Amino acid sequence: MPTDRLTEVPADVLAAIADTTGPVVKTEHVGSGFNSEIAARIHTESGTVFVKGLRADHPRVWTQQREADINPYVQGIAPRLLWHLRPAGWDLLGFEAVDGRPADYAPESPDVGAVATLLRRLGQVPCPDVPLKSMPDRMAAYSDTPELFSGNRLLHTDWHNTNVLIHEGSVLLVDWAWASRGAGWIDPALWVLWLIAGGHTAGQAELRVASLPAWSDAPREAVDAFAEASARLWREIAGADPDPWTERMEAAAGAWARHRDGSAR
Structure with missing residues (x-):
């Protein structure tokens, strides 16, 4: 079944991202897709990153690790994974943001x-x-x-x-x-x-x-x-x-x- 998408990025998630990237300036909710609770473009002082995430107890949280494992092998046909965080009960992937x-x-x-x-x-x-x-x-x-x-x-x-x-x-x-x-x-x-x-x-x-x-x-x-x-x-x-x-x-x-x-x- 599709996973419900949050319409706002939780404050604890933003804080964890800011610890890695620097202060968050703006967030943009991404509406399409079915597999993540969080999908957003996060604008920071150092640039923009696409973040997708699931709660650590979500039944499909294993898909986060699968994406992290695969990413080094699909460079050139997929956006690059910048970081993988597991803060405050969340599992988060940060990818280079691409237009398209x-x-x-x-x-x-x-x-x-x-x-x-x-x-x-x-x-x-x-x-x-x-x-x-x-x-x-x-x-x-x-x-x-x-x-x-x-x-x-x-x-x-x-x-x-x-x-x-x-x-x-x-x-x-x-x-x-x-x-x-x-x-x-x-x-x-x-x-x-x-x-x-x-x-x-x-x-x-x-x-x-x-x-x-x-x-x-x-x-x-x-x-x-x-x-x-x-x-x-x-x-x-x-x-x-x-x-x-x-x-x-x-x-x-x-x-x-x-x-x-x-x-x-």
């Missing part, structure tokens, strides 16, 4: 080509020796053959368009909370879902990833199984009374699964 807007996944958007290039670059990053969940484990509840998703590639896995920032021709990938280890074609496959949700047909979405080496090497059986597992996953997330966002993703996952098994024809 969320990627547009519409069929006519020039962002789509830039994101494909980003995926190609990510596919060249070796998977670091840090604790990561495996995709077979993550998808075991939704597939009879989760072993088909195994591999030793670093995967981001959350291609929500707000996690892809576009600025003056450059593209950065943020929010590595759900980074995992698995087959290299899985990130392109997950992006296919978001492209469909953005207005592509399933066939158009697959054409967008067709030139990626990881995709072209993917076994058809494995991709078919992943499409079906993704449809099951999004049906569970949507439930009986989905909000517009989850309803759109459930529809996209269903459309892709039908495309893969031929029932859409």
Whole structure:
């Protein structure tokens, strides 16, 4: 479930940040995203930092350490982590602040080509020796053959368009909370879902990833199984009374699964 976002940065958090960066001049609440209780641009006398945080007893606080572990290995495609603090019952990450807007996944958007290039670059990053969940484990509840998703590639896995920032021709990938280890074609496959949700047909979405080496090497059986597992996953997330966002993703996952098994024809 999404984590509720605070609309104000608590005073004890600001004090801890000030101890590290110098006096805080201004804070700007960041509204998008689902994984943090705190997400804000913090302006200090020495510069601006993007801060995301969870309470130390939050059930997903482990995602903070995962982002910290991954960050040194994804320089050039992700903002740099400046510090990791654990003050007063909070777990806080401070990243270099970057300007950028969320990627547009519409069929006519020039962002789509830039994101494909980003995926190609990510596919060249070796998977670091840090604790990561495996995709077979993550998808075991939704597939009879989760072993088909195994591999030793670093995967981001959350291609929500707000996690892809576009600025003056450059593209950065943020929010590595759900980074995992698995087959290299899985990130392109997950992006296919978001492209469909953005207005592509399933066939158009697959054409967008067709030139990626990881995709072209993917076994058809494995991709078919992943499409079906993704449809099951999004049906569970949507439930009986989905909000517009989850309803759109459930529809996209269903459309892709039908495309893969031929029932859409």
